[in-house]
Amino acid sequence: MGVLELKFTSLEEITVIREKSRAAFLSGRTKSIAFRKQQLLALAYLLKDNATRFQESLASDLGRPVLESNFLEIGSTITEVKSIYDSVAKWAKPEYPAWSFNWFAMKPTLRKEPKGVALIIGPFNYPIWCVINPMAGAIAAGCGCVLKPSEQSPATAALLAELIPKYLDPELYAVVNGAIPETTKLLDLQWDHILYTGSGRVARIILSAAAKTLSPVTTELGGKSPVFVDPKADLKAVTKRLMWGKFVNAGQTCTAPDYVLVEKDSVKPFVKACKETLEEFYPDGAEASNSYSRLISPASASRLKGLIDGTKGTIVYGGTSDVEKRFVEPTIVEGVDVSDSLMSEELFGPVLPIIAVENVDEAIKLVNSRDHPLALYVFSSDSAYKNKVFDNTQSGAAVANDVIIHGGAEGLPFGGIGPSGSGGYTGKFSFDMFTHLRGSLDNPKWVDLLIGGRFPPYTPKKAAA
Ligand code: NAD
Numbered sequence: 001m002g003v004l005e006l007k008f009t010s011l012e013e014i015t016v017i018r019e020k021s022r023a024a025f026l027s028g029r030t031k032s033i034a035f036r037k038q039q040l041l042a043l044a045y046l047l048k049d050n051a052t053r054f055q056e057s058l059a060s061d062l063g064r065p066v067l068e069s070n071f072l073e074i075g076s077t078i079t080e081v082k083s084i085y086d087s088v089a090k091w092a093k094p095e096y097p098a099w100s101f102n103w104f105a106m107k108p109t110l111r112k113e114p115k116g117v118a119l120i121i122g123p124f125n126y127p128i129w130c131v132i133n134p135m136a137g138a139i140a141a142g143c144g145c146v147l148k149p150s151e152q153s154p155a156t157a158a159l160l161a162e163l164i165p166k167y168l169d170p171e172l173y174a175v176v177n178g179a180i181p182e183t184t185k186l187l188d189l190q191w192d193h194i195l196y197t198g199s200g201r202v203a204r205i206i207l208s209a210a211a212k213t214l215s216p217v218t219t220e221l222g223g224k225s226p227v228f229v230d231p232k233a234d235l236k237a238v239t240k241r242l243m244w245g246k247f248v249n250a251g252q253t254c255t256a257p258d259y260v261l262v263e264k265d266s267v268k269p270f271v272k273a274c275k276e277t278l279e280e281f282y283p284d285g286a287e288a289s290n291s292y293s294r295l296i297s298p299a300s301a302s303r304l305k306g307l308i309d310g311t312k313g314t315i316v317y318g319g320t321s322d323v324e325k326r327f328v329e330p331t332i333v334e335g336v337d338v339s340d341s342l343m344s345e346e347l348f349g350p351v352l353p354i355i356a357v358e359n360v361d362e363a364i365k366l367v368n369s370r371d372h373p374l375a376l377y378v379f380s381s382d383s384a385y386k387n388k389v390f391d392n393t394q395s396g397a398a399v400a401n402d403v404i405i406h407g408g409a410e411g412l413p414f415g416g417i418g419p420s421g422s423g424g425y426t427g428k429f430s431f432d433m434f435t436h437l438r439g440s441l442d443n444p445k446w447v448d449l450l451i452g453g454r455f456p457p458y459t460p461k462k463a464a465a
Contacts, residue, residue: 003060004162006154008178014185017174021117021144024171030114030142033089039139039168040085043132046167047078050159054128057155061127063294063326068248073129076408081136083410083427088140091431105447111438114142115216116192118434121183121206123198124152124296125252125348129407130197130220131160135173137430143193144172148186150198151179152296184209191215193434197254199346200419218423218433221416222346224258225373227403228363228389230380231266235273238379243277245403247286247330250293251350252300255375255397255404258346259336259353261363267334267356271316274332274352278317286330286350287322294326295349304328304349310341313353338366360385364392371419372396377403396420 009017029035047054051074058064058073095110097103118138122131131147138145147164149157161175176182187194187209196206197220210217229238246257262270286292295301301323308319311333318331328350336342336353343353357363367376376395378386390398396416399406407414407426415424425433453462 003057003155004158006151006158006177007161008151009176009182011181011185014176014182015189017146017176018117018186018189020171021146021174024169025114025117025144029169030139030144030172033092036088036092036139036142037085039173040081040088040136042167043136043139044078044081044085046163047074047081047128047132050163053159054156057153057159058127060155061124061153062249062252062296063292064249065291065293067291068293072248073126077129077132079408080133080426084136084140084430087428088431091140091428092142103441106441106443109440111440112141113436113438115434115436117144117146118193118195119146119148119186119191119215121148121186121194121196121198122150123254124150125249125254127153127156128160134195134425134430134433137425137432138193138434139168139173140431141434143434146173146186147175148183149175149177151177187213189213193218195425195433196220203421218425219416219421220254220414220423220425221374221419221421222254222348223371223373223416223420224343224346225255225375225377225395226363226367227257227260227377227379228360229260229262229266229270230360230378230382230385231263232382232385233379234381235266235269236277239270239273239277241402242377242379243274243281243330245405246352247278247281247292247350248404250295250328252293252296252348253404255407256348257352257377257403258373259343259355261355261357261366263359264356267354271332271334271354275317278330278332282330286318287320287327292330295328296326298323298326300349301326301328304347304351307341307344307347307349308333308351311336311353312340313337313342318350338369360388364389367393372417374416374420375399375404375406394418396424 054074055066055069058069092112097108120131120134157177164175190213194215194217200221203219282289305321313333313336316332316334318329321328331351333353336355372394374396376398378389378400380386386400397406413424413429414426415421
């Protein structure tokens with residue numbers, strides 16, 4: 001069928017789409033759990049029926065191998081939607097606070113109500129997962145929802161725009177495609193919740209715009225996620241997981257390991273293990289391999305080439321690039337210090353700097369001197385080492401002995417802290433994000449026998465009671 005061309009939504013249409021979703025929400029049809037489940041099922045089928053087309057769109061946007069697309073994005077999103085489908089009826093039930101003598105007669109109740117119409121703004125790097133996962137939460141909560149996929153992954157954005165109205169209620173759920181003018185227009189409108197996934201730079205623009213309309217916002221951002229390697233760890237096992245998580249999707253993963261902290265005496269064996277692993281992964285080199293993705297754009301490849309060219313460290317693996325072909329070789333750089341070009345920003349590409357440290361205390365101090373990362377990784381089989389790192393640092397997630405897979409772990413929130421984001425989602429946390437907990441009481445007349453003294457006139461007798 002071939003990949004689709006991306007058409008931007010007209011600015012006039014954007015207001016109409018918002019109004020249509022609002023009117024459909026006010027019709028009350030999303031109050032029915034059966035309706036929500038039917039929409040969730042349709043969402044899962046949208047992905048399943050069109051898996052091949054999504055594989056093609058991701059290959060066009062990101063040069064993605066099919067295995068990466070299935071494992072990291074299409075399959076994991078279907079699993080997430082199905083799990084939300086299975087639990088929505090339970091989550092939507094009202095809850096009751098602990099029994100209290102003072103309040104029980106008024107039946108205090110937490111009503112789980114949809115917030116209204118949500119806006120979900122997505123990034124380019126996981127253009128399905130980052131919009132469909134939260135959308136499933138919005139549908140489960142009973143919200144209407146407008147998606148704004150990234151224009152930098154145009155084939156996937158166009159496919160979402162074609163399929164969503166075919167599979168889902170076309171009034172409640174819609175896709176707006178475009179770049180800055182279209183997103184700016186969306187942000188001029190009031191939303192009952194905005195979920196923004198992307199860079200910290202653009203998050204500042206989103207939050208400022210949302211402040212004008214008092215739209216609540218969740219931000220899912222990035223940052224430099226560090227890796228601690230215990231000198232006693234099994235380096236062969238460490239580097240297999242680490243190289244995979246770093247170089248999958250050509251390093252364009254928000255939780256990708258950004259840099260590694262290795263004790264001085266372990267640097268040489270660690271580098272040797274990294275090289276051996278990469279030689280196993282890409283025996284004829286990454287450029288010839290069909291297991292290696294591409295950068296999203298020549299501009300992105302050029303940014304990474306600039307960072308590599310600017311390093312004062314030693315390139316011990318890789319280092320080549322072909323900007324026009326959006327290719328940057330998996331690159332390992334040793335002897336990097338905190339002032340290096342590679343430590344100046346989130347790398348978001350296939351370059352891994354290694355910082356040599358005296359000991360774990362120095363590594364902890366270094367991490368704590370920077371913004372809280374989205375994830376923090378420790379490779380060690382020693383509980384004392386792991387606990388020391390986790391107990392003395394802050395990050396969105398704390399993961400031992402693997403990288404990036406925690407985004408799919410059922411029951412855990414996925415999100416950052418401070419500069420790496422605010423608020424987490426997936427599963428029940430997605431449902432909660434789009435749900436208003438409406439506190440409710442129903443006070444019977446007889447309760448005034450107990451608290452009738454609150455009414456004026458405030459006689460001395462009442463005041464003394
Ligand atoms: P980005 O911030 O450039 O773009 C994200 C979205 O914002 C796009 O839809 C884009 O159209 C829109 N946008 C861009 N400029 C805008 C502007 N001036 N005004 C209004 N809207 C604008 O991010 P990206 O490059 O697509 O994604 C990469 C970033 O996202 C990385 O920092 C990565 O770590 C982060 N990320 C985070 C998560 C997470 O779940 N925490 C997941 C994926 C990516």
